[in-house]
Amino acid sequence: MGRGGKFKKGGRGGNRGGRGGHRDAPAGHRPYTTYPEVKKENERFERYYDGLLLLPEEEKAEFWAALKKELPNSFRFCGSKGHALSVKRLLQNRYIPEITRITHEGTLVNPPQPVPWYPDSLAWSMSTPKNVIRKFPPFSAFQKFLVSETSVGNISRQEVVSMIPPLLMDLRPGMTALDLCAAPGSKAAQLLEMIHRGEEARIRQVVRKFLGAENGEIKSEETLEEEAAQLEADPSDDGRATGMLIANDADYKRSHMLIHQLKRLSSPNMVVTNHDATMYPSIRISNPTDPSKPNYLKFDRILADVPCSGDGTLRKNVNLWKDWAPAGALGLHITQVRILVRALQMLKPGGRVVYSTCSMNPVENESVVSAAIDRCGGPSKIEIVDCKNQLPGLKRKLGLKEWQIIDKSGRVWNSWKEVEEFAQSSEEGVIPSRLADTMFPITEGDCVDLPLDRCMRVYAHQQDTGGFFITVLHKLAEFKAKPEDAKKQATAAAAAAPTVEAAATTNGSANGVKRSLEENETEETALKKQKTAEETNGQEAAIPLIAEPAVSEVAVEAAPEPAPEPAVEPATEVATSFEGVGTADGPMTEVTEVTEVAPEVASLDSTTATPTVQTPSAAAPEQPERKRKPQGPYEEPFKYLQPDNEVIKSVTEFYKISPRFPSDRYMVRNAMGEPAKAIYYTSALVRDILVHNEGRGVKFIHGGVKMFVKQDAPSADVCRWRIQSEGMPILHGYVGEDRVVVLKNKETLRRLLVEMFPKISGDEYKKLNEIGERVRDLGLGCCVLRVEPEGDDEEFCETMALPLWKSFQSLNLMLPKEDRSAMLLRIYNDTTPLVNLGSLVKEKKGEEGKAEAEAAEAKTEGEDDTKMEDIQDEEVKVEDVEMTDNVKVEEEAAIKPEAAVKDEPVV
Numbered sequence: 067m068g069r070g071g072k073f074k075k076g077g078r079g080g081n082r083g084g085r086g087g088h089r090d091a092p093a094g095h096r097p098y099t100t101y102p103e104v105k106k107e108n109e110r111f112e113r114y115y116d117g118l119l120l121l122p123e124e125e126k127a128e129f130w131a132a133l134k135k136e137l138p139n140s141f142r143f144c145g146s147k148g149h150a151l152s153v154k155r156l157l158q159n160r161y162i163p164e165i166t167r168i169t170h171e172g173t174l175v176n177p178p179q180p181v182p183w184y185p186d187s188l189a190w191s192m193s194t195p196k197n198v199i200r201k202f203p204p205f206s207a208f209q210k211f212l213v214s215e216t217s218v219g220n221i222s223r224q225e226v227v228s229m230i231p232p233l234l235m236d237l238r239p240g241m242t243a244l245d246l247c248a249a250p251g252s253k254a255a256q257l258l259e260m261i262h263r264g265e266e267a268r269i270r271q272v273v274r275k276f277l278g279a280e281n282g283e284i285k286s287e288e289t290l291e292e293e294a295a296q297l298e299a300d301p302s303d304d305g306r307a308t309g310m311l312i313a314n315d316a317d318y319k320r321s322h323m324l325i326h327q328l329k330r331l332s333s334p335n336m337v338v339t340n341h342d343a344t345m346y347p348s349i350r351i352s353n354p355t356d357p358s359k360p361n362y363l364k365f366d367r368i369l370a371d372v373p374c375s376g377d378g379t380l381r382k383n384v385n386l387w388k389d390w391a392p393a394g395a396l397g398l399h400i401t402q403v404r405i406l407v408r409a410l411q412m413l414k415p416g417g418r419v420v421y422s423t424c425s426m427n428p429v430e431n432e433s434v435v436s437a438a439i440d441r442c443g444g445p446s447k448i449e450i451v452d453c454k455n456q457l458p459g460l461k462r463k464l465g466l467k468e469w470q471i472i473d474k475s476g477r478v479w480n481s482w483k484e485v486e487e488f489a490q491s492s493e494e495g496v497i498p499s500r501l502a503d504t505m506f507p508i509t510e511g512d513c514v515d516l517p518l519d520r521c522m523r524v525y526a527h528q529q530d531t532g533g534f535f536i537t538v539l540h541k542l543a544e545f546k547a548k549p550e551d552a553k554k555q556a557t558a559a560a561a562a563a564p565t566v567e568a569a570a571t572t573n574g575s576a577n578g579v580k581r582s583l584e585e586n587e588t589e590e591t592a593l594k595k596q597k598t599a600e601e602t603n604g605q606e607a608a609i610p611l612i613a614e615p616a617v618s619e620v621a622v623e624a625a626p627e628p629a630p631e632p633a634v635e636p637a638t639e640v641a642t643s644f645e646g647v648g649t650a651d652g653p654m655t656e657v658t659e660v661t662e663v664a665p666e667v668a669s670l671d672s673t674t675a676t677p678t679v680q681t682p683s684a685a686a687p688e689q690p691e692r693k694r695k696p697q698g699p700y701e702e703p704f705k706y707l708q709p710d711n712e713v714i715k716s717v718t719e720f721y722k723i724s725p726r727f728p729s730d731r732y733m734v735r736n737a738m739g740e741p742a743k744a745i746y747y748t749s750a751l752v753r754d755i756l757v758h759n760e761g762r763g764v765k766f767i768h769g770g771v772k773m774f775v776k777q778d779a780p781s782a783d784v785c786r787w788r789i790q791s792e793g794m795p796i797l798h799g800y801v802g803e804d805r806v807v808v809l810k811n812k813e814t815l816r817r818l819l820v821e822m823f824p825k826i827s828g829d830e831y832k833k834l835n836e837i838g839e840r841v842r843d844l845g846l847g848c849c850v851l852r853v854e855p856e857g858d859d860e861e862f863c864e865t866m867a868l869p870l871w872k873s874f875q876s877l878n879l880m881l882p883k884e885d886r887s888a889m890l891l892r893i894y895n896d897t898t899p900l901v902n903l904g905s906l907v908k909e910k911k912g913e914e915g916k917a918e919a920e921a922a923e924a925k926t927e928g929e930d931d932t933k934m935e936d937i938q939d940e941e942v943k944v945e946d947v948e949m950t951d952n953v954k955v956e957e958e959a960a961i962k963p964e965a966a967v968k969d970e971p972v973v
C-alpha cells in the first residue's frame with residue numbers, strides 16, 4: 067500500500083466514531099451517525115483545578131474559556147534544516163500571500179502563523195475556522211500542499227506543545243539519546259533531526275576536500291551552508307553523524323507506527339526497541355579497555371514522555387470532559403516514577419533527562435519529579451535545570467511547590483499525613499484507594515526544598531495551545547537508587563488488591579490500612595461504564611492510558627560496577643527476554659526479591675509480577691489476572707556482512723564506491739546472513755550495538771537504512787543491486803563519476819518526474835536536454851542522478867541525489883509516486899498526473915509493445931518480483947504490519963493528542 071491514500075478516508079473533523087457503522091445499513095453505504103455534543107463541563111475537574119492552580123481571577127476565566135475552544139492545527143517542517151527551510155519558504159511565498167487576500171464577513175482571514183518560540187520559524191499554527199477553510203480556493207491549494215508534503219515526510223503534524231520537550235534536550239550531533247516512550251514518534255523525529263543537524267553540509271565539505279582527486283568529486287560550487295559547516299561538531303567519521311537515537315515503546319503495534327514515522331528520515335543512526343521502559347534493559351557496548359568485561363551504554367540524553375492521563379488535551383479530546391476521573395492519573399503515578407528513575411539510572415553523569423506529560427495533574431508531574439529525585443539520591447545527584455531563559459517567547463507558569471491530591475471519590479487531600487490519620491481513625495482502617503505518599507509534597511529529608519518551580523507548566527490560555535508539563539533534569543553524579551519503601555509498597559498493593567483477602571494480606575505490613583471490596587467494585591463498575599461508553603461511541607479509548615503492571619525495582623537498581631552477564635538464549639517475548647537482559651547497573655537474573663507491584667497488578671505474590679505491555683485500550687486496572695500480550699511476530703536478526711563479501715565487492719566495483727566509504731557497516735536481515743533482497747546500512751555505533759546485543763533478548767525491531775535492493779538486470783555486466791532512494795543521500799558523494807549523471811536544468815527534471823520510462827532510444831534521448839547524451843552513453847543499470855540546480859530560482863535551488871535506472875530503451879527515476887508528485891507540486895506548482903510511458907507503449911502496440919515495455923521495466927527478484935511501477939509503492943510500505951489508514955488514525959488518536967493523525971487533512 068502506498069502512502070497516497072493516507073488522508074482519503076474517514077469522517078470530518080477527525081471523528082473517530084465513524085467506525086462503528088450502522089447495523090441495518092445496506093452494504094457499502096453508511097448513514098451519518100450524529101453523536102450528541104459533549105457538554106464541556108465536569109464539576110470535579112473544574113473544582114480540583116480551580117483550587118489547585120490558583121490562577122488570578124481574570125486568568126481563571128481565560129483558562130476555562132480556552133479549554134472549551136477548539137485547538138488550532140499545527141505542523142512542523144522537518145528533515146534537514148536546509149530542506150525544511152526551503153519547504154517553509156513555499157508556504158510563505160506561494161500560499162500565505164493568497165490566503166491573506168481572503169476576506170470573510172468583511173474581515174481579512176488570519177493566515178497560518180509561525181510559532182513564536184520555535185527556532186527558525188519551522189513550526190506553524192493555524193486557527194482558521196473550518197467553514198472558512200472549506201469556502202475559499204486558496205485554502206484548498208494550501209491543503210494539497212500540506213497533504214502532499216506530509217505524505218513524503220517534509221511536514222509533520224504535531225501539537226505545538228508537544229514540540230517543547232525535544233527543544234529542551236540540548237541534544238547535539240555525536241550524542242547518544244534514548245526516547246523511552248516514543249510512539250507514534252513526533253518527538254523522536256525531532257530528536258533524530260538534531261542528531262543529524264549540519265551533517266549534509268559537513269559530508270559535502272569532507273567529500274569535496276578528500277575526494278577531489280578521486281572519482282566521487284562533487285563539481286558544484288561550495289554552498290553557503292557548506293562553508294558554514296562546522297566539522298568540529300561531529301568530526302570523527304568524515305562528517306557523517308556519529309550520534310544515535312534509540313526510540314522505544316512498550317506497545318508492539320505502536321512501535322511500528324514509530325518505525326513508519328522515523329523511517330522517513332532515512333537515518334542509519336537510529337534503532338527502535340520494544341520494551342517496558344520501567345525495566346528498560348541495559349545495552350551492551352564494547353569495552354575498549356578490557357574486551358573480556360561487559361560494558362553498558364549510558365546515554366547523554368533521555369526523553370521520558372510518559373503515558374499520562376492527558377487532561378491537558380481536553381481541547382482535542384472533548385470526551386475527556388465527560389470521562390475525566392481522578393483514578394486515571396492516580397493509577398499512572400507509580401509507573402511514571404519508575405520510568406523516570408530508570409531513565410536517570412541509564413543517564414551519564416552530566417547528562418539530561420527531559421520528563422514530560424500532557425497532563426496538568428501534579429500527581430503525574432511535580433510529585434513524580436520529586437519522588438524520582440528522592441529515590442535517586444536527592445538534589446546532590448539530580449538537579450532540576452532552570453530553563454527560564456530557554457525558548458524565549460514561550461509563555462509558561464512555574465511548577466507547583468504545594469499541591470493537593472484528589473482521590474478517586476473526588477475527595478481532595480492536603481498531605482499524606484492527613485491520609486494516614488484518616489485511615490487510622492476510621493473503623494476499618496481503610497486507606498482511600500490509589501493514594502501513595504510519593505504523590506504528596508515531600509515533607510522531610512533533603513528533597514523538602516526541591517526547586518520545583520523550575521518545572522514548566524503550559525496552559526491553554528497562554529498561547530492558545532494544549533496543556534503540557536515539562537521538567538529538565540541534570541544528573542550530577544552516579545547514585546544507587548533507593549528501593550520503593552515498604553509504606554508505599556503496601557499502599558500500592560492495597561490499592562491494587564482486587565479482593566478483601568488480598569488487601570488483608572497487605573495489611574500486615576502496611577500501617578494497618580486496607581481497602582474495601584466495595585471500593586474495588588465501585589472502581590471496577592466505573593471503569594466498565596467508561597469503557598462501555600467508549601465502545602458505544604465506536605471510540606477506542608480517547609481517554610487516558612492506564613499503565614499495566616510495573617516491575618521489580620530491584621531489577622533496575624544501580625550498582626557501581628556492571629556485573630557479569632548471564633548467557634541467555636535469544637527470546638522472542640519481552641517477558642522471557644527480560645530474564646536474560648542485564649541492566650546497565652547489574653543483571654536482571656540477580657533479582658532475588660520484588661519490592662513492589664504496581665497498583666494495577668492484581669496478585670500480591672511478588673514473584674508473579676509479570677511484565678507486560680500496555681495498549682491504548684488497556685484501561686482496566688481491576689482485572690484479577692492479566693494475560694501476557696502477544697509480542698508480535700518473530701523479528702529477523704540483524705547480520706552484518708564482511709567487507710569481502712562477494713556482493714559487497716561487486717557493488718563497490720560497479721558503482722566505483724570510494725574506499726573512504728565504510729564497507730563494514732552493511733547488514734542484512736535474515737538468519738543466513740546473506741544478501742537476498744535488501745542490504746541495509748547503519749552507523750558504526752548502531753552496528754556495534756546490534757552486534758554486541760545479539761542473543762541477549764534486547765528486542766530490536768528496526769534499524770538501518772535500505773541501501774541496495776536486488777533487481778533483475780538486463781545483462782550479466784549490470785549490477786543486480788540498485789541503490790535505494792533512501793540510501794542515496796548517504797552514498798552518492800562516494801559513487802564514482804562513471805555512475806553519476808548531473809542534471810542542472812529545471813525542465814529536464816520535470817520531464818523525469820512526470821514521465822515514467824521516458825524513451826532514450828533513437829533520437830529520443832535529445833528530449834532530455836543537458837543529460838541526453840550522457841544517458842545515451844551511460845552503461846545500463848542504476849546510477850546517481852545528481853541534481854545541482856543552476857541559477858537563482860528559489861523553488862529549484864536544492865541539490866539532491868536520486869536513483870535513476872537505465873534500460874535499453876528508456877530511463878526511470880526510481881522514486882515512489884508520492885515523492886514524484888510532491889516534487890512536482892513543490893518545485894513547479896504542478897499537479898499534472900504522472901504518465902507511465904511503459905504502460906502506454908504496451909497499450910499501443912499490443913504484444914510487441916508489451917515485450918518492449920517489459921524489457922524497459924527491469925523486474926526485481928524473489929519477493930521483489932514486481933514491475934517498476936510496483937517498486938514505487940514497495941518503498942513506502944509500513945514495515946511488517948498491515949495497518950489500514952483508518953486503524954492507524956484511530957490508534958494514534960487513542961493515545962495522546964499529539965499522537966493523533968486526523969483522518970482528514972490539516973486544514
Ligand SMILES: C[S@@+](CC[C@H](N)C(=O)[O-])C[C@H]1O[C@@H](n2cnc3c(N)ncnc32)[C@H](O)[C@@H]1O
Pocket residue numbers: 228246247248249250251252253254314315316317320341342343344371372373374401613680961962964965
Ligand atoms: C504520550 S505517548 C508518547 C508520545 C511520543 N513521545 C510522541 O511524541 O509521539 C506515551 C507512549 O508510551 C507508551 N508506553 C506506555 N507505557 C509504557 C511503558 N511502561 N514503557 C514504554 N512505553 C510505554 C505508550 O504505548 C505510548 O506510545
